[in-house]
Amino acid sequence: MSTNQASAVRPLARASASRIGTRRQRTPWGAIALFLIPLLFFYVLFVVYPLIATIWNSFHTISYNMGQQVTTFVGLDNYAALFTDRIFHTSMINTIIWGVVGPIIEVVFATSLALLVYFKVPFYRFFRTAWFTPMLVSGVIVGLVFRWIFNNEWGLVNTALRGIGLDALAVNWLGRRDTPLWVVIFVHFWATFGFSFVLILAGLSSISNDLIEAARVDGAKLRQIITSIILPLLSPTLITVTILSFTGKMKAFNVVWVLTEGGPLHASETVATYVQKRAFAWRTLDLGYPSAIAVFWFGVVLVGVILLRYFLNRGSYQREGGA
């Protein structure tokens, strides 16, 4: 994260540096206040305050007595309860499986296809536009359409499977306990892979042609060029895409909620859907416990992102050093 933020701030720093020495004037506080107060209003009220309030709530139990909200301090009880909550464990395991499998298939597919499309001149814009389309469609629409596609009796998948004689594979995809999570993973992959593809394609097009030419002059084969030049140079992009894909899966809500609502029997429950259920769908009215889930899970994801960035960065340096 730190490297990206540094690069994000750089243009501002550069702009300020160019002015130093040319003119030194008093800071126009009035104008700064005028420009920034609307932003700070939103930021403090709807971002900072809710963040603190979620942490605060996570140490409390909130209940209602005769329409009055009663908040009781319970210390770490909500967090302790996480350890015995089996549904939370299921949702956590499901989300972790998704967080591991999802980014891997997405990055592998997107990279291979980007390489194919990049080296292939015709229809290149067509593929880019077409594959990106699912990104634009609401998760609700995606979820509903795929509910039909995976319908047991007449869904597209089962009709196709029966059509080619694989009746045994035509299972009730969304009704069993072992398949719904994989359907969710697949559908989310379907919806977001175009995005990773476009990012990787952008990364590919920024690799200097001279390097590849030089390698070719030295007699490198296509495979060597890809593994020793293109992939190492592409690794910053691949790291970004992996992390974006990972965090996207960690907070995904729409597709799961519409496709399965976490069911059946929590078979495809994720942390995001479980927070929503504990907070609203189950009508427990206690926002304390779901807050504890959210805070705990945010910590886990943060650690995950930091570890992911650390190991991916290390891996990519080693590869460059070895090449």
Added chain:
Amino acid sequence: MYPSMTPNFTDRPVSGFWLRLTRLSQNAIVLLLLLAITLLIIIPFIWMVIMSFRTTGEILSNPYGLPTSLNFDNYAELLFSPRIAFYRYFYNSVVVTVGSLFLTLAVSTLAGYAFGRSRYRFRFRTAVFSSLLLAMMLPPQIQYLPQFQMMTEYGLLNTHLSLILLYTASALPVSTYLMATFFAELPDELEDAAYIDGCGDLKTFYRVMLPLARPAVSTVLLVNFLNFWNELLLAVTMITRPEMRTLPAAMMLFVGENSSDYAMASASLVVAMLPVLIIYLALSDRFIEGLTAGALKG
């Protein structure tokens, strides 16, 4: 003019070596594979459109038939039937989206201007800006429960305003970032000239600098339009009264309640998707650039 947040795709290699590589991968198998993938991605949409022109009876007897005639009955009923009141949800979505876009643009251009221009640098400006960027990392789950409590407390539940405020807040970090990086690259001369001509800070901003920032403005509009139009989590949390629902929330419930009326459901999905698809087909490159620029900041 437009800062190159995404590399340009037109300078692709065409040397002899590349032509050879090209020939290598240009064979029919690869092309067929790519077309098959495209088909897999497009099929759900096509199927949806086909179903929307048929009747539920036809769909149940044969899910994969083609429409017998170009039948707009589903769309007519969907759009005008008071029982479904689709226009109501469409209207809600338009109000919320337009309201949020307007507010996001107003706040993020102002703030982006102050963060981007050297004239307004102050101590800790970079720190304030970085803390704003950090907010982009926060998942909605860590904020939306207190947001719900706030809206309850101020009597804003079930209002368009609650969604407009929250959508704006969620969009501001990325939008401000995009505006700030754009403003930072505009030359100083025009700004200085405006001051010499006697324009104040605000007048310089909206008369001179804002018109120059049109590309960034359109990026901010496109990216956020998509997010606002498709948002579900806050929409189902802050809105519980049926007539105030936005399209995604309404569709989810509509299809849930009429789960066997496939023809009508498909028509509703097509209509909900249409505004986004039309804009995408017209501005696909802008869309792709905008979304990737918004994401790559990390």
